[in-house]
Amino acid sequence: MAKEIKQAITRSRDTLVADALGAAALMVILVGSLHLPSFL
Numbered sequence: 001m002a003k004e005i006k007q008a009i010t011r012s013r014d015t016l017v018a019d020a021l022g023a024a025a026l027m028v029i030l031v032g033s034l035h036l037p038s039f040l
Helices: 002-011 013-039
Strands: none
Touching: 002 013
């Protein structure tokens, strides 16, 4: 199973960084939108 996980990571290394950046951007948007009513 560890071998399969390593193979999956090596196959998708290019998209892994982009997916991580997209997830981080979504978290920033979520936190920002949850704090927005306190600013208004």
